[in-house]
Amino acid sequence: MLTVEGLTVTFGHHAAVDDVDLHVDDGHVLAVLGPSGSGKSSLLRAIAGLEPLHAGAVRWDGEDLANVPTHRRGFALMFQDGQLFDHLTVARNVGYALRLRGVGRAAARSQVDELLDLVGLGGYAARMPRTLSGGERQRVALARSLAAEPRLLLLDEPLSALDAELRVRLAADLRRILREAGTTALLVTHDQEEAFAIADRLAVMRDGAVVQEGSAEEVWARPIDAATALFLGYARVLTGRAAELVLAAAGRPAAPAIAVRRSALAARRPDASGAGGLTAVVRAVRATPDEVRLVVDVDGIGEADAVGAPGWLPVPGDPVALRVDPARLAVLPPGSNP
Amino acid sequence: MKRVAGLFALAAVPTAVLAVFFLLPVAGMLERGLWSDGDLDPGALLDVLGRERTGKVVWFTLWTSTVSTVVAVVLGMPAAYVLHRLAVPLRGAVRAALLVPFVLPTVVVGIAIRELVAPSGPLGFLGIDGTPVAILIGLVFFNVAVVIRTVGTAWESLDRRPADAAAALGASPLQVLATVTLPALRPAIVSAAAVVFLFCATGFGVVLLLGGTRYASVETEIYLLTTGALTGAVEYQAAAALSLLQLAAVVVLLAVAARLRAVPDPTVRRARPAPARPRIHDTPALVATGLVLLAIALPVVTLVVGSLRRDGAWTLVHYRALQGAGDAGGSGVGSGLLRVPVSEALTNSLRIAVDATWMALLLGLLVAIVVTRRARSRTEASVRNAFDGLFMLPLGVSAVTLGFGFLIALDEPPLDLRSSPLLVPIAQALVALPLVVRVLVPVLQGIDDRQRQAAASLGAGPLRAVLTVDVPVLWRPLLAAAGFAFAVSLGEFGATSFIVRADVPTLPVVIYRLIGSPGPLNYGTAMAASVVLAGVTALVILLVERLRVPGVGVI
Incomplete structure (x- = not known):
């Protein structure tokens, strides 16, 4: 089990990581989610032993790792851009840690082949890294890290160098591979979808500090403050009268601030009986294959985002009725107004 | 820790x-230059620097270095273009051969140039034997290769598209060169010139062999003073004073060169477009390159022939x-x-x-x-x-x-x-x-x-x-x-x-x-x-x- 206590990393007078506490249970995957510049990469590098600690401790099963150099920690680090050794073949890259441990040639070979199969690159053993695509390189990097049989796998934005479609596919693969191997992992990323797809617990980091931690569902459903909500993909934060009206329409008790997702407001033609709903005027329309995205001016609330069913295309100026989906809004704790 | x-x-x-x-x-030089008979005596240093001959030597160093640098850059540019940008035959071999003059021992270059301009040599009819022109030829011979290599490397990785864009906007090849290509190459040219100037100002063997005691640069003057070739007496103090002057000048030059050479991010590599086939408007550059290569080969050939x-x-x-x-x-x-x-x-x-x-x-x-x-x-x-x-x-x-x-x-x-x-x-x-x-x-x-x-x-x-x-x-x-x-x-x-x-x-x-x-x-x-x-x-x-x-x- 990884325990991080009061970890602080400073660059000059600036604390990149400020008094962070974290723990990762064996077999679990924790994602540290934060915008760029939040200090998440420094945190990861400090855990790997690549960044000196200003204060605090990194422990594994209670043992302080302060005097254990990177190569003795048993924490494999997978970089954003893989950092494959370009002069070695794919097989020799993957088998690197095995050779370091003195695994015999034949045993190493079969293990490498297994790992390459696991990441979907069977038959790539003799290729040189430069001939691979970005996605293939990341798979090789993953296999290389897994070959080290790390007690903790550290992943630094493992998928962000890849294009969107590949990212979704590889995220699912990564989750499956980590589960199958029972690997304990810590992932840092700025991409919330990547974090949700791979991790079972989330820690949200901002300005060097962890502002919220919990299971992925928990964090998703109840962001701790406005900034976190917006970072997690909520479209808007509403306060005061606007929050009251929306909550009333959803049939929930009043609160000072709420975060709403784009899909929290469902728009339809106003001719149906709109009792208990909100009414609005369309300001802008954008059609996508799945839905119609609207910006609407809601009576008593102001501008908000809404979605309409596909096939119905209102034009700006049209009146619409809005239904509020209670599951797609989050009540923010008091005192966290933007 | x-x-x-x-x-x-x-x-x-x-x-x-x-x-x-x-x-x-350096401490030894300071001691020799500034102290005489155990007393601090900066006057002695000023005395040496104030001599008429010292002034002449410094002036000679400055003007020969400047002229050689300019000539080397002018001669080197067309060759840099041709050898790094065009698909000419034997490109690789010529580029490799161009490394040779740079590392050729200075005494060898000195003797080769001397053989070249001697009354019996191929350029004897010019009557430049024993004049500063011979020294200039020697310095340029050494340094053209530096310009070709430094500027050529930058030219090789230069993005072709801005030049294409300028041409598409109606710029003639000469205008493209003046408005797009040369500004882009300016850092490389300036840096090459700075390095060449440094090499010229510290060039020793060529100047000593071709100039003797008549035409001396700061470097050769230091040597001549220590051997007593000038007055018959060994003048360590004067040599030390000149060495300190040279030391200071070189440090300044180096700082300038380093600043001019600085690259913001050394890990970045630019794309390398494939060399183009020579076209009609490349003819002047091709001819100039041929002449430069001939001029570089001539002293070497003369030397080999002379030895046989x-x-x-x-x-x-x-x-x-x-x-x-x-x-x-x-x-x-x-x-x-x-x-x-x-x-x-x-x-x-x-x-x-x-x-x-x-x-x-x-x-x-x-x-x-x-x-x-x-x-x-x-x-x-x-x-x-x-x-x-x-x-x-x-x-x-x-x-x-x-x-x-x-x-x-x-x-x-x-x-x-x-x-x-x-x-x-x-x-x-x-x-x-x-x-x-x-x-x-x-x-x-x-x-x-x-x-x-x-x-x-x-x-x-x-x-x-x-x-x-x-x-x-x-x-x-x-x-x-x-x-x-x-x-x-x-x-x-x-x-x-x-x-x-x-x-x-x-x-x-x-x-x-x-x-x-x-x-x-x-x-x-x-x-x-x-x-x-x-x-x-x-x-x-x-x-x-x-x-x-x-x-x-x-x-």
Whole structure:
């Protein structure tokens, strides 16, 4: 089990990581989610032993790792851009840690082949890294890290160098591979979808500090403050009268601030009986294959985002009725107004 | 703390070497230049600098360096374009051959130019023998290759599209050159010019051989003063004063050159477009390149021919004379102008070059590692920067200043190394050191530190990480640097001429002695020895070129 206590990393007078506490249970995957510049990469590098600690401790099963150099920690680090050794073949890259441990040639070979199969690159053993695509390189990097049989796998934005479609596919693969191997992992990323797809617990980091931690569902459903909500993909934060009206329409008790997702407001033609709903005027329309995205001016609330069913295309100026989906809004704790 | 201690350990050897072989000689020069009879006497320094001859020498150095730099840049530009941008036949071979003049021993170039402009030579009709023009030709010969390489490397990786865009907007080829291409190349041109100026201002062998006592630069003047060739008396104080002046000038020039050469991010590499087929409007550039290449080849050919001819007939007599020790005065080969046969001097040179090479490599590698090391803490960064400054300090000190410093500082307590066989290799290693460092630093800078971190996170210890990441990238540049160091050491004349022992002379020193002595056989033998020396150097450099190391272009 990884325990991080009061970890602080400073660059000059600036604390990149400020008094962070974290723990990762064996077999679990924790994602540290934060915008760029939040200090998440420094945190990861400090855990790997690549960044000196200003204060605090990194422990594994209670043992302080302060005097254990990177190569003795048993924490494999997978970089954003893989950092494959370009002069070695794919097989020799993957088998690197095995050779370091003195695994015999034949045993190493079969293990490498297994790992390459696991990441979907069977038959790539003799290729040189430069001939691979970005996605293939990341798979090789993953296999290389897994070959080290790390007690903790550290992943630094493992998928962000890849294009969107590949990212979704590889995220699912990564989750499956980590589960199958029972690997304990810590992932840092700025991409919330990547974090949700791979991790079972989330820690949200901002300005060097962890502002919220919990299971992925928990964090998703109840962001701790406005900034976190917006970072997690909520479209808007509403306060005061606007929050009251929306909550009333959803049939929930009043609160000072709420975060709403784009899909929290469902728009339809106003001719149906709109009792208990909100009414609005369309300001802008954008059609996508799945839905119609609207910006609407809601009576008593102001501008908000809404979605309409596909096939119905209102034009700006049209009146619409809005239904509020209670599951797609989050009540923010008091005192966290933007 | 451990990392800072490691930094100190790495820096220990170069620092010690520097303290003994750089700071001590400089202190010696300060002492000779500023103190007379135990009293601080800056007046003596001013007195030397105020002499009429000193003024003439400084002026001569300035104007010859400036003119040679301008000529070298103008001549080098078309060739840089043709050899790095166009698909001309033998491109690779010519580019490799162009490395040779740069490392050719200065005495060889001196004698080749002399043979060229002598009344009997191919350019004898111009009547420039014994004029400063001959010196200019020598300096340009050396440095055109530097311009071609430096500017060519930048030109090679220049994005073609802005020029295409300008052409599409209606710019003629000349306008494209003036408004798009030259501005983009300006940093490379300025940096090449700065380096060439530095080389010209510190050029020693060529000026000494072609100018003698009549036309002296600061460098040769220092030498002439210490040998007493000017007034018949040895003038150490004046030499020390000039050395200090030269030291200060070189440090300023180096700082300027370094600033002009600075690249914001050394890990970035630009795309390399495929060379284009020559077109009609390339004709002037092609013709100019041909002429430049001819002009570079001419002195070399003249030298080879001269070494093979005597009294209007082809002969190998000069090469046979290499077995002897020079002609002391009409009594034939072997009578002993020199204490050893010329062939033994070649053996000396080779042996010394081997020693100088390993020393330069060891020092250069340590220095390169220290100055490129990534600092993880502020303390480490400031310690690293301090070492960085310290090591860069002597990188451009001219060979003559170094040799003179050795001469006056290391032959008396606290350290007497005059009789040590290691003194000459050490001096040559220090001369070669900048080249080694300049080859290795970009390579080490280009290695992503995260590669080492990746290795460490997979369980590789520090040594193993270096074996995995650094060694595969570094061994070729190391070999190349070794080749350069070897070639530089073979031809080194400036520092060696001060400290060499008469019973263990190197080949360049012997060549200089032979030229300075009367007798056609001595002159012929010098030419033959020059051809041998040039041949060995060229061989080494062409082997290096086979390694195709990136970054060598910045020499």
